[in-house]
Amino acid sequence: MPPANETNLSSNYARPTWAEIDTDALASNFQFVRKLVGDDVQIMCIVKADAYGHGAVVCARRLEREGAAWFGVACPEEAFELRAAGIVKPILSLGGFWRGQEAALLSQRVTPVIYRLDMAESFNRAARAIGMVADVHVEIDTGINRSGVRFEDAREFAEKLRAFKHLRVDGLMTHCASADDPTQNDFTREQIKLYDQSLNIFRAHDHTPTYKDLANSPATFAHPNARGNLVRPGGILYGLWRDILQPQDVVPKLHPVMSVRSRIALLKTIHKGESAGYGRTFVAERDTKIATLPIGYHDGIPRALSNRGRVIIRGRFAPIIGRVSMDLTLIDVTDVFDVALDDVVTFIGADGDLQITAETLAHEADTISYEITCGIGTRVPRKSLESEV
Numbered sequence: 265m266p267p268a269n270e271t272n273l274s275s276n277y278a279r280p281t282w283a284e285i286d287t288d289a290l291a292s293n294f295q296f297v298r299k300l301v302g303d304d305v306q307i308m309c310i311v312k313a314d315a316y317g318h319g320a321v322v323c324a325r326r327l328e329r330e331g332a333a334w335f336g337v338a339c340p341e342e343a344f345e346l347r348a349a350g351i352v353k354p355i356l357s358l359g360g361f362w363r364g365q366e367a368a369l370l371s372q373r374v375t376p377v378i379y380r381l382d383m384a385e386s387f388n389r390a391a392r393a394i395g396m397v398a399d400v401h402v403e404i405d406t407g408i409n410r411s412g413v414r415f416e417d418a419r420e421f422a423e424k425l426r427a428f429k430h431l432r433v434d435g436l437m438t439h440c441a442s443a444d445d446p447t448q449n450d451f452t453r454e455q456i457k458l459y460d461q462s463l464n465i466f467r468a469h470d471h472t473p474t475y476k477d478l479a480n481s482p483a484t485f486a487h488p489n490a491r492g493n494l495v496r497p498g499g500i501l502y503g504l505w506r507d508i509l510q511p512q513d514v515v516p517k518l519h520p521v522m523s524v525r526s527r528i529a530l531l532k533t534i535h536k537g538e539s540a541g542y543g544r545t546f547v548a549e550r551d552t553k554i555a556t557l558p559i560g561y562h563d564g565i566p567r568a569l570s571n572r573g574r575v576i577i578r579g580r581f582a583p584i585i586g587r588v589s590m591d592l593t594l595i596d597v598t599d600v601f602d603v604a605l606d607d608v609v610t611f612i613g614a615d616g617d618l619q620i621t622a623e624t625l626a627h628e629a630d631t632i633s634y635e636i637t638c639g640i641g642t643r644v645p646r647k648s649l650e651s652e653v
């Protein structure tokens with residue numbers, strides 16, 4: 265039973281804008297990946313960035329129950345939040361750590377990715393101080409040229425790591441730059457090849473990594489030989505796939521996890537020729553019934569949707585009109601029969617037979633679905649829906 269926390273108590277009296285987190289959909293997506301990769305491959309659920317905006321604690325709790333082997337976060341702070349919430353499975357800090365975080369990582373059993381020798385040195389020192397041998401994962405940069413040890417430096421890195429007697433290389437990983445793009449499959453194959461060579465180099469230097477991982481969501485689907493013995497999906501767990509998987513991989517068995525809704529706070533009719541919103545970018549071509557919604561770009565509705573996007577209300581689409589502003593958005597409800605104050609308005613999610621996905625919204629705003637769900641603001645309470653507790 266979730267504790268009746270402050271959010272629950274106050275939610276009846278809150279601004280009527282919220283995000284629903286369907287943890288059953290999350291579980292179903294996880295089980296789908298589980299079946300896809302088979303029993304020989306474990307799953308590290310990526311819950312960085314507050315689980316892509318869905319709420320890391322709620323999602324990790326459910327995924328832990330479903331059988332997640334690992335959790336992946338961006339930085340130690342995110343790992344500590346999960347530990348404080350009672351998550352016990354191994355956690356990998358994909359971005360490593362920053363000066364001074366070594367002891368906390370060790371005491372909270374958080375494994376860092378390392379990609380610089382000075383990280384190895386300071387982590388080794390912290391482990392020695394408490395008399396333990398600490399696990400690390402090493403990231404090899406096979407072409408994304410972002411984080412990781414450059415492939416050409418892998419041999420020297422593997423060699424020098426041997427000096428650190430209080431470290432053990434528990435995992436060797438790399439990250440694909442364009443696994444979502446079939447026109448770049450040759451590049452991805454080259455990354456996989458360089459990774460395999462790195463693994464041989466590390467083994468030749470007496471490192472025996474337990475985990476071999478290369479695959480984010482698109483690689484998990486499109487490049488089965490990138491699965492190693494651990495995959496690192498993020499987006500697909502949240503049902504975000506229409507802008508990262510290719511049509512041939514299309515997997516309608518993935519369900520969106522987040523819905524974003526608000527309610528009509530005010531209805532008014534403006535006359536033909538009047539404008540609405542900042543900049544007067546919408547001008548009524550007929551007498552127009554306008555609904556004001558208490559949700560804006562701080563809540564994560566991209567300003568790029570001004571005069572472009574649409575919402576679902578009473579089972580039909582209604583257009584966003586005028587500029588999306590920080591706290592308010594306007595829609596045209598002239599054609600919505602029986603529209604009333606307090607009506608629920610769906611920005612992301614399903615209502616009746618209609619659906620707006622984060623991918624659709626992202627497309628209209630010229631971005632990707634990940635940025636949309638990550639961008640749902642902190643002012644928007646997450647309400648988790650779950651069939652069983």
Ligand SMILES: *Cc1c(COP(=O)(O)O)cnc(C)c1O
Nearest residue numbers: 310358439480481496497498499
């Ligand atoms: C974010 C991230 C992932 C997950 O990527 P998705 O596309 O969401 O599956 C995996 N590995 C690393 C290193 C990442 O930074």
